[in-house]
Amino acid sequence: MTKKITFQSTNHGKLPIDHNGFYGQFGGCFVPERLKPNLIELEEAFYNALADHTFISQYIRLLKEYSGRPTPLYRAENLSRLYGTNIYLKREDLNHTGAHKINNAIGMALLAKRMGKKRIIAETGAGQHGVATATVCALTGLDCTVYMGATDVERQRSNVERMTMLGAEVVSVISGNGTLQDAVEAAMTEWMNRKDDTFYMIGSAVGPHPFPEIVARFQSVISKEICDQIYPLTGKQAPDYVIACVGDESNASGAFYHYLDNQNVKLIAVEAAGQVIESGKHALSICTGKETILHGARTLSITDSQGNVTEPYSISAGLDYPGVGPLIAYLASEKRIQCLWATDNEAVEAAFLLARTEGIIPAMESSHALAALSKMNFMSDDIVRCLSIGTWGQRSGYFSLLQPQTRHHYCQIKFFD
Numbered sequence: 419m420t421k422k423i424t425f426q427s428t429n430h431g432k433l434p435i436d437h438n439g440f441y442g443q444f445g446g447c448f449v450p451e452r453l454k455p456n457l458i459e460l461e462e463a464f465y466n467a468l469a470d471h472t473f474i475s476q477y478i479r480l481l482k483e484y485s486g487r488p489t490p491l492y493r494a495e496n497l498s499r500l501y502g503t504n505i506y507l508k509r510e511d512l513n514h515t516g517a518h519k520i521n522n523a524i525g526m527a528l529l530a531k532r533m534g535k536k537r538i539i540a541e542t543g544a545g546q547h548g549v550a551t552a553t554v555c556a557l558t559g560l561d562c563t564v565y566m567g568a569t570d571v572e573r574q575r576s577n578v579e580r581m582t583m584l585g586a587e588v589v590s591v592i593s594g595n596g597t598l599q600d601a602v603e604a605a606m607t608e609w610m611n612r613k614d615d616t617f618y619m620i621g622s623a624v625g626p627h628p629f630p631e632i633v634a635r636f637q638s639v640i641s642k643e644i645c646d647q648i649y650p651l652t653g654k655q656a657p658d659y660v661i662a663c664v665g666d667e668s669n670a671s672g673a674f675y676h677y678l679d680n681q682n683v684k685l686i687a688v689e690a691a692g693q694v695i696e697s698g699k700h701a702l703s704i705c706t707g708k709e710t711i712l713h714g715a716r717t718l719s720i721t722d723s724q725g726n727v728t729e730p731y732s733i734s735a736g737l738d739y740p741g742v743g744p745l746i747a748y749l750a751s752e753k754r755i756q757c758l759w760a761t762d763n764e765a766v767e768a769a770f771l772l773a774r775t776e777g778i779i780p781a782m783e784s785s786h787a788l789a790a791l792s793k794m795n796f797m798s799d800d801i802v803r804c805l806s807i808g809t810w811g812q813r814s815g816y817f818s819l820l821q822p823q824t825r826h827h828y829c830q831i832k833f834f835d
C-alpha cells in the first residue's frame with residue numbers, strides 16, 4: 419500500500435495559494451514521485467521555521483547587520499521632474515552583493531542549516547543570485563555549486579569571478595542557449611540525483627511548490643519596508659504604482675507582496691521584449707505566453723505553435739527566461755497586475771537616462787522597469803515606486819570590463835531525464 423503524499427501549506431501569509439501549491443490554475447508541483455518527499459520535507463521545514471521566533475530573529479538580524487537593510491526609498495528628484503510625477507527608487511542595489519537576491523539567499527541558507535544540509539546548489543542568470551548564494555555559503559560554512567549557462571558565464575564574467583573568489587564552484591552549462599533556463603534544468607537534475615545532503619537554493623519564484631512561495635515570502639521584505647517608508651516620505655499611506663521588471667519574478671513578487679490586496683495600488687510588471695521588433699526574439703512570457711508546465715510548475719511560457727517551450731532572448735541575463743513564476747501568471751490572469759514590455763534598446767536608453775540624471779547605474783534587468791516610465795501617463799501627485807535597482811554587470815558589449823581567467827566545469831544536462 420502506498421502512503422498518499424499531501425502538502426501541508428498551513429501558513430499562507432498574503433499569497434493566494436491553495437493546499438496543493440496552486441495560485442488559481444498556476445503553480446502546483448509537477449515533478450517525478452521520487453522528488454516529492456524532498457519538497458514536502460522542505461515545505462514542512464519552511465513553515466516550522468516561519469513559526470520559530472529564533473529563526474525569524476536570526477533572519478532579520480542578518481538582513482540588517484549583514485546585508486544593510488532597510489534599503490533606502492530614494493526620491494529621484496531629477497527623474498520625477500522629467501516625468502512630471504513623484505518617482506521613488508527602492509535601492510536594492512545598496513544591499514550587500516548589490517541586488518535583492520541576498521534577501522532570499524540569507525533566508526534559504528538559514529533554512530538549509532536548520533535542515534542539516536551541508537551542500538548548496540543554485541542556478542544563476544545574471545550572476546547576482548549566484549554571488550548572493552556563494553556569499554551566504556561562505557558565511558554559514560556550506561559547500562556551494564552554482565550552475566550558470568555558458569552564454570551567461572561569458573556576458574556576466576565579473577560575477578563568475580566573484581563567485582569563484584567566495585569559494586563556490588561554477589558549473590558552466592552548455593545545453594540549449596546556455597542561459598538561465600538551462601541553468602535551472604541543470605540544478606534541478608543535480609538535486610534529483612543528490613537530494614539527501616543537498617539543498618537547492620533557487621533564486622527566483624519559479625519551480626515546483628513550495629519554491630515560489632518561499633522565495634516570495636523571503637523577498638516580501640521589500641514591500642514590507644516600502645509600507646514603513648512611504649508615509650514619512652510622502653504623507654500617503656501607499657504608492658499609486660509599484661513597477662518591477664519580471665524575469666522569473668522574485669523582485670516583482672517581493673515588491674508587490676504587501677500590496678496584493680490593496681486595489682488602489684496599481685502593480686505593473688515589465689517584461690523583456692528583446693529584439694521583438696527587429697527579429698521577433700523576446701522573453702515575453704506573460705504578454706505572449708501559453709499555459710505550460712515549466713520546471714515543475716504550471717505557468718505561462720513562450721512556446722511554438724506545437725506548444726513546446728521555446729528559447730527566450732533578452733539582452734539582460736536575468737530576464738532571459740522562457741517563463742514567469744506562477745504567482746505573477748495568476749495575477750496577470752486575474753488582471754491584478756498590468757503587463758508592459760521594454761525592448762533591449764529601450765532598456766539601454768533608460769539605463770543611460772538614470773545614470774545621467776540621478777548618478778545611479780542600474781542593472782540591465784531593472785532598466786526594463788525604468789523604460790516603462792516613458793510608456794505611462796502619470797498624474798502630478800502620483801507616487802510611483804519603481805523597481806529594485808541592482809548593479810550593472812558586464813552586458814553584451816555595452817561595457818567592456820577586464821576579463822581575468824577563470825576555470826569552469828562544463829556539462830550537458832537535460833531536465834528530469
Ligand SMILES: Cc1ncc(COP(=O)(O)O)c(C=O)c1O
Nearest residue numbers: 544665666667668669736783808
Ligand atoms: C537586479 C536584478 N533584477 C531582476 C532580476 C530578475 O530576476 P527576478 O525576476 O527573479 O527578480 C535579476 C536577476 O538576476 C537581477 O539581477
